[in-house]
Amino acid sequence: MRKGILSIGAAAAALTLGLTACGGESGDTSAESSGAPSAAAGDAKPGKIGVILPDSKSSARWETADRKYLQEAFDAAGVQSDIQNAQGDKTAFQTIADQMITNGATVLMIVNLDSGTGKAVLDKAKSQGVATIDYDRLTLGGSASYYVSFDNTAVGKLQGEGLVKCLTDKKADKPIIAELNGSPTDNNATLFKQGYDGVLQPKYDSGDYKKGPDQSVPDWDNTQAGTIFEQMLTQEPKIAGVLAANDGLGNAAISVLKKQKLNGKVPVTGQDATVQGLQNILAGDQCMTVYKAIKKEADAAAQLAVSLAKGEQPQASGTVKDTEGNRDVPSVLLEPQAIFFDNVKDVVADGFVSKDELCTGDFADKCTEAGIS
Ligand code: BGC
Numbered sequence: 001m002r003k004g005i006l007s008i009g010a011a012a013a014a015l016t017l018g019l020t021a022c023g024g025e026s027g028d029t030s031a032e033s034s035g036a037p038s039a040a041a042g043d044a045k046p047g048k049i050g051v052i053l054p055d056s057k058s059s060a061r062w063e064t065a066d067r068k069y070l071q072e073a074f075d076a077a078g079v080q081s082d083i084q085n086a087q088g089d090k091t092a093f094q095t096i097a098d099q100m101i102t103n104g105a106t107v108l109m110i111v112n113l114d115s116g117t118g119k120a121v122l123d124k125a126k127s128q129g130v131a132t133i134d135y136d137r138l139t140l141g142g143s144a145s146y147y148v149s150f151d152n153t154a155v156g157k158l159q160g161e162g163l164v165k166c167l168t169d170k171k172a173d174k175p176i177i178a179e180l181n182g183s184p185t186d187n188n189a190t191l192f193k194q195g196y197d198g199v200l201q202p203k204y205d206s207g208d209y210k211k212g213p214d215q216s217v218p219d220w221d222n223t224q225a226g227t228i229f230e231q232m233l234t235q236e237p238k239i240a241g242v243l244a245a246n247d248g249l250g251n252a253a254i255s256v257l258k259k260q261k262l263n264g265k266v267p268v269t270g271q272d273a274t275v276q277g278l279q280n281i282l283a284g285d286q287c288m289t290v291y292k293a294i295k296k297e298a299d300a301a302a303q304l305a306v307s308l309a310k311g312e313q314p315q316a317s318g319t320v321k322d323t324e325g326n327r328d329v330p331s332v333l334l335e336p337q338a339i340f341f342d343n344v345k346d347v348v349a350d351g352f353v354s355k356d357e358l359c360t361g362d363f364a365d366k367c368t369e370a371g372i373s
Pocket residue numbers: 058059061136137182186188189220246247271272
């Protein structure tokens with residue numbers, strides 16, 4: 001485990017311990033230095049929490065996992081909430097934020113569509129005394145009081161190592177690698193790439209692997225990813241491994257590989273442990289995915305939000321450097337897990353996907369083979 005990064009259990013425990021009201025104390029805690037506005041100090045009734053999710057197409061996670069787990073956590077805490085989805089529209093994002101604040105939100109949690117528009121939303125909220133949380137994506141140069149996510153460089157490292165493992169299993173000789181990166185406007189995509197290039201670059205340098213096409217997919221758009229990968233494969237028909245930054249991009253590459261009957265021969269990575277990604281792994285078309293226990297991420301963020309809504313100043317377990325704003329943002333970072341055929345069952349056991357939704361039709365036999373009971 002890397003220094004300064006907490007495991008899921010440790011982070012959750014640290015957060016639990018830190019979530020006592022600490023207003024009035026003079027200790028130099030990261031929460032105090034963040035200048036988190038005190039949402040409803042002194043009020044018996046907690047304020048309302050607004051959440052803006054980014055879209056429903058770049059990954060299935062936002063609507064199937066994040067919304068569900070956040071809603072459950074707010075309901076369990078008995079705090080009023082409003083979770084909306086900007087559907088990839090930056091103007092709508094701002095309008096939703098304004099409406100939430102007008103309707104009494106005292107805490108705003110956002111997954112930005114890019115740092116520039118995210119910053120505008122955060123700054124405006126802060127100027128109106130609304131406490132803010134960056135959820136999953138850090139807004140560079142932004143003003144969020146807290147940041148809750150996974151160790152995203154570690155996510156990329158698992159993807160790079162996963163691809164190496166699958167290529168080694170296939171005894172690939174000097175494979176040509178294509179990189180299908182996430183959105184250039186998403187700081188996470190930058191971190192994922194740092195993680196996997198940290199693994200792949202030495203292989204390119206030593207001549208073990210050959211660097212092939214390397215392109216970002218605007219807004220993580222799965223349809224565009226298909227077009228981009230189609231061009232990649234036309235230019236370089238000998239692509240032997242694909243580092244795709246999430247399951248949606250991976251599936252786009254797999255669909256193109258299928259047309260050339262190359263699926264299963266060319267390992268493809270992913271992320272998010274979506275039903276589609278896991279089924280692609282069971283089918284042998286995808287090499288691996290990265291499971292991020294979104295329930296833990298949602299619980300950690302909800303715990304902070306609820307505390308802020310009660311007018312408290314919660315302490316986060318660590319900090320993350322916003323290099324653009326030159327600011328240490330109080331943060332909770334969780335650990336991701338690599339998933340291959342043999343441990344798809346871990347994702348089911350964790351309750352993230354159900355056997356019923358995963359093991360449909362032809363996948364039933366594969367599920368049995370993978371030990372999913
Ligand atoms: C998230 C990923 C997701 C991607 C596309 C990233 O910021 O961390 O989990 O697949 O956005 O929505």
